[in-house]
Amino acid sequence: MSSERAPASPAQMVHLTIDGRPVAVPKGTTVWQAARQNGIEVPVFCYHDRMPPLGACRMCLVEVEKMPKLATSCTLEAGEDMVVRTQTDRVRQAQQAILELLLVNHPLDCPICDKGGECPLQDNTLRFGPGQSRFVETKRQFRKHVRMGPVLVLDRERCILCWRCVRFGEIVAGDDALKGFERGYHSQIATPAMEPVRSKFIGNTMEICPVGALTSATYRFRSRPWDNRTVQSVCPHCGCGCATTLNVRGADLTRTRPREHPEVNDIWLCDKGFFGYEFVGSPERLRAPLVRRDGALREATWDEALGRVADALRSTSPEAVGVIGGARSTNEDDYLLLRLFRGVVGTNNIDFRVETAYPQPTSRAAWGLPVAIADVERADAIVLVGCDLTEEYPILWLRVKKAIDRGAPLVIAGAWEPEVARWAQHRLIHRRGGEAALLRALAGGVRAEDGAAASGAPAEAIRAAADTLRAAPRALVLAGEAALEQPGAERVLAALDELCAACHGAPLGILRGRGNSGGAQVLGLLPDMLPGYRPLGDPSAREAVAAVWGRPVPSAPGRTVRGMLEAARAADLEVLYVVGADPASDYPDARAWEEARRGLRCLVVHELFLTRTAEAADVVLPVLAYAEKTGTVANIEGRVQRQDQALLGPGVARSDAEIFVDLASRLGSPLAVASWEQVFAEIGRMIPGWAEGARLAPPRPGAGAGRDGAGIPDGPLPRPEGALALVAGRRLFDRGTMAARCPGVRGQAGEPFVAVHPEDAARLGLRDGMPCEVRSPRGALRLAVRVWAGVHRGHAYAPRGYDSAPVSVLLDERGPVAVTVRPLGAP
């Protein structure tokens, strides 16, 4: 719910006078907003324009003719012929009194407060406050700087009880992370028993806190605001591509802040976005190329390393070369990757989807949102299938929350309850593999009873959800990795189409991909696609590309990641080139990767760190991180945004683009590239509409187009007695390559675990926190047990993204796996 009202027609305008100036504003505008819109500043603390007015702080008092007392302008609706004065002596006296009272208990420890220099209390006191205090008594005292988890530092002495943080949790994030405790003089912001705050959005409360009560643990004492250089950037993590500002002091990245982008993240950021930047300055960053010599990786010059790569590429037939990755690079990097590998080397074995064993053709199921992120909040109903929204795309949740506040029902379906289940009107928790039947039942294509029998979700609930959806004229269907990363994905897609059709042609979003997956997809880092979503099979598309490149584009479709690994095992693929990806940890079958690695003659890796994949490589090339290069990226809605260089890279690290250009020269076909702008412009010659800020939404075929198998019934997953069906999900806070090196993210991730339903736990003798062995036919992991009623009976949930315990060890690219969970250390 936003307090910003929709513009009214002229008939609904009201006319008032503020400080002698005639002013016209739409009916419903508050006096504070009317003043603000006309350049008159009235100080506030509690009011924040993304939340409804509260009137708690009294800072915004103004004088209104015919009103006996001063009025809080933030809560007062502008009325016809109102005469408002904001600068009278009475107002000034009131402002001084309010500030004097607020400062009664405020410690005025500005010299050691991180907010100093960007503090509304400091600024307002200077501009509107009394020069001195008459208060000589003892101030309210609390324990200073209480650490509320890895990222939040709370100082209750500084708090002026404006309630912004509490209301953010209630209204914007819906996580109720912080609350007011006690009463009257003892009132304070806290969590139960001062436990670590449980939130994925708490960084925003630090941003909107008008004093230094809520500050960041990672930024603590790192810089003063005026010493920070600000650089525009884009968050590299989940795929939402939130606009950010990087703060840099000297050679240090001191913090990340949200940059206002109304269409993407508005003014918010999730906590991975806020605190997931410290990997950039990690001492573990690779500083020089590494080359395998005598069985071990040793430092080498660029000349030696690239010479080795060029030799490998030259001596291998193009079909035996494969490239995976690209989702962590810029669009310009990725485009030059294409020019090198499609144009110069001559292979179509290119795929950015490193973490999927069941890729669907992009022409039929492109990843991403067909609508703008901002449109999500305008849906009348939202269906979320197999997506743990706050864990995977947290900023989208804030839009969904706004839709819910407008009255839109949320329907969730999945093998486990997503974190936002509390907000759902209908929760359909089902067996893995039952998605298609469940969705068809929701669509009305099969009876609810049949959907229930095949999925394990109650028929009653399916019927109720179907009725709800039928009543929504503009529904939105969002499906995630958990629903589509399985052998029956074709059937799930067909059922999703059926559901969209039944929901009056609702758009279907496929919430998959991270980092710059959106850019990799639109550029065609895919075995069968060319830039701009044009199919490789289209000769005119190939010719258009060849015309720009001056080199032919091979016509035979390439292999997917899975196909490349299969080919490597069969010794049909000899050179694998991995760009900013860690398939050894993230490809959903660790054993398949290892076997493929053994079949490769040469493995080349572009990396920031010595990942599991890099450790096994023949050549490791140190590259620049997102904050170290200028270029563009595209997010899950296909929006192209620019990020600027904020820092120099470590050692002799280079950008991916520089490496591709160098290799092309070594292969005898130089790419004449002078700047990223030139590359950006060249992409524009291939992709109509390509521009900074443009949204190149993934194409959607009509419902049912080219998808079949809808009639095939889903069967229950075969599994041995006592075993559980394994489901793997993403967590916002994990311990992957980047997150593990960000204390603010790593600390919130905790240790890897396996979650089982209480009934299964009781049957298997598992208790909360107990160490256990999870074993699948592919491998075993040691994890801590978490007993959780949110996971469907008969299932075991394990998080992806823990490099120390990669769930890929258990997964099997050939199909779903069943696992046994056995207590360890029990007598």
Place this chain on the structure above:
Amino acid sequence: MARVLSQAVLAEIERARARYPRPQSAVLPALHAAQEEVGYLSPEALDDVAEALGLPVTEVASVATFYSMFFTEPVGRHKIRVCTNLSCYLNGCEEILDHLCRTLGVRPGETTADGRVLVEVAECLAACEEAPVLLADEDRHGHMTPAKVDALLRALDREPSATSPTGPAGDA
């Protein structure tokens, strides 16, 4: 998956929840029921109440700390609250409080070492005509004298806890 609350209390909470359109409305009766069973509102009890009502535990805990009749730390099994407002003051509440504290060996706000009795100072108990007044658990006792305090303390030993779910009972 309640951790500390019994099925009976959970059923009572469910009944309270069913009475209102919003679960928030049932927080106070639920907290009373939980405190009655556990003795105070432990973190586990707050978790159970939150889960039973489908509310965030932060919200439930916030309410629990707002009201002075809820305890988030362990306190005596019996709670004696002595009114020290004007009418009671004029009628000798100091002597009552003093006698109570000396007999039990505690200061106001403290619980006896055996965990039996908490003594607190209360604001007006709305029975000025019977001043001085105190509240022993849920029962109000008026016209208090040191002798009546002694009798009350003996009665506390005999009766585990005189309570009624509907709130303080009058001496009607």
